Amino acid sequence: MSGLRRSERIVRLTQTLLEQPYRLISLTDMAEKLNSAKSSLSEDLAIIREVLLKEGIGTLETQAGAAGGVRYIPGVPDQQVSDFLREMSRLLADPDRILPGGYLYVSDILGRPDVLDKAGRIFAHIFSMSGADYVLTVETKGIPLAVSAARYLHLPTVVVRRDHRVTEGSAVSINYVSGSRRIQTMSLSRRSLPERSRVLIIDDFMKAGGTAKAMCDLMKEFKAEVVGVGVFMSTSEPTNKMLEDYVALTVLSHVDEITREIRVEPGTFKISQKGEL
Amino acid sequence: MSGLRRSERIVRLTQTLLEQPYRLISLTDMAEKLNSAKSSLSEDLAIIREVLLKEGIGTLETQAGAAGGVRYIPGVPDQQVSDFLREMSRLLADPDRILPGGYLYVSDILGRPDVLDKAGRIFAHIFSMSGADYVLTVETKGIPLAVSAARYLHLPTVVVRRDHRVTEGSAVSINYVSGSRRIQTMSLSRRSLPERSRVLIIDDFMKAGGTAKAMCDLMKEFKAEVVGVGVFMSTSEPTNKMLEDYVALTVLSHVDEITREIRVEPGTFKISQKGEL
Structure with a gap:
């Protein structure tokens, strides 16, 4: 019977932790919910941590003290990262x-x-040490990616709009020149981002970097610090982008409309352990 | 030692299933990955299923046969649904x-x-029996909700655009009259949705239902069937909406700009067991 109880506790603990990445789960609360001693939970958590580490799918971080507890930091094994990037390059x-x-x-x-x-x-894995408070994106195609990264970082998503909407309240707008050389506007509601936030920018695509650079400029209006920029696909040309530090999961190096040739390669980047790329 | 191995297996199985809702996990593959007998896995799965059912957080569905396996169907306990709707109503x-x-x-x-x-x-819980193949939303504010529902249903998200973009290819556009009585356009790329799909519409807000109705009309152009409509907030007025069947998580019944009074109540709906609302 005690084996069964441990198994049940482990299902509950694994579920509670993995479905709430980065959220601190109080051990006292869990002990009460599971009607178990904290010492038993500690043993269970050691098993869960060991499996997560061995599989490279994350770790558990313990915080001591009265407000303490445990939280799940999601990870991805290097092999899965490279398999995924190769598969995406092939599809693209x-x-x-x-x-x-x-x-x-x-x-x-x-x-x-x-x-x-x-x-x-x-x-989330790449930017786990970025210290971001918010994930920022611009409508439309980057939103699903931003939401998904924000889920795994347990951060709010903030969406920059292409136009100013009455349902957003007073906003800061800036003009910028996009890749297609048109003058465009982006705007962000004042109340959507507190001043001096730390912001991670996630978007679907980067060519010259005009849009990402504009988001960085917009962030200055909010006295915010951009702590990382990640895109799903960048182009290899121009090599000289409007911003230097960014991570691209895939790189488009060639499209020919006539010959119908496309070349896409996995991006090259290091996964940071110290918040530096 | 055998107790520890079971614990490890349960962590791996719980993680694999819960992180991939609705995805069929092959028992043969899992047995190989975990270097275990299928009979042991079946016992582990019985424990996991029992805990999920007891907690009301979902179930495991087993499919027999060569292509068979097990998948996680996420659920939410009724109490958590009503707590969440009450909390949202309070915040709103x-x-x-x-x-x-x-x-x-x-x-x-x-x-x-x-x-x-x-x-x-x-x-995902409400529309678990809808048989949807796609989650459909219209830019911008409904996208994060749609992506989140689609994650738990393991369905692709399709985003209707307010304008036609060159990066989407040929599209079907329709005009409609929005709540603000302006004529608006929405368009959807031809290749984003196969004909005769079954579509679940998720959006942030519904007043008269003009936007949702327009999405239903747009779906006719794709010979698609709308199998459900869910919004985060609807207004109680007008009571006569442009479509009848929808689920609203919260209902806004009163806003007064002068007295600054707002009333929001949890929506009333049944959670379907048979695909009917």
Whole structure:
């Protein structure tokens, strides 16, 4: 019977922790809920931590003290990261994706629940030490990725709008020149981001970096610090982007509308252990 | 030692199942990965299922046969649903949310990871028997909710655009009259949705239902069937909405810009067991 009880506790603990990444779970509360001694829970948590570490799928972080507890820090094994990036590169390089003007159709990929989940998890892993308070994106196609990364970092998502909406209250707007050389506007509601926040920017695509640079400029208006920039796909050209520090999961190096050739490679980046890339 | 091994297996199985809702996990693959007999796994799964059912957080569904396996169907206990709806109603009724024109500021709530996760889970629970193939939403504020529901249903998210973008390929556009009585356009890329799909519509807000109705009309162009409509908040007025069958998590019955009074109540709906609301 005691074996069974341990098994049940482990299901509950694993479920509670894994479904709430980065959220501090009070051991006292859990002991009460599971009607168990804290010492038993500590043994259970040691088993869970060991399995997570061995599989490379994260770890448990314990915080001592009265307000203490344990939280799940999600990880992704290096092999899974490289497998995923190779698979995405392969999918993106399908000639059927080429649209008039040399654009690539990617909305289907960025709508897939497994892709969003894995990409979000990888972004969360890469930026786990960034100290971000918010995940920032700009409408529209980056939103699902941002939400997924924010889920695994347990951070709020803030969405910059292309136009100013009455349902957002007073906003700060800036103009910028996009990749297509048009003057565009982006705006963010004043109340959506407290001043001096630490912000992680997640978006679907980067070419010259005009949009990401504009988001960085917009952040200055909020006295916010940009602690990381991650995109699903960047282009290799221009090599000289408008911002230097960013992580691209995949890199598009060639699209030819006539020959219907596409080349996409996995991005090269280090997964930070100390908040530096 | 055998007790420890069972514990480890249970952590791995719980993690694999719970992090991939609705995805069929092959028992043969799992037995190989965990280097265990299928009979041991069956015992482990029985324990996991029992805990999930007891806690009301879902169940495991077993599919027999060569292509068989087990999948996690997420659930939410009734008490958690009503607690969440009451908490959301309380948050939404904060007078500080009133914007000029009587609009409510809700972007902060719809960006919170815990809110998105729980709301998505509740939508997935409500529409678990809908047989949807896709979750559909319209940019911008409904996207995070749709992505979260789609995660728990393991379905792709499809985003209707307010304007037609070159990066989406050829599209179907329709005009409609919005709540503000302006003529608006929405468009959806042809390739984003196969014909004859079954579609679950998720959005943040519904007043007269013009936008949701327009999405239903747009779906006719794709020969798609709308199998459910869920919104985070609806208004009690007009009582006569442009569509009848929808689920609203919360209902706004009163906003007064002068007296700064707001009333929001939890929505009333049945959680379907048979795909009917």
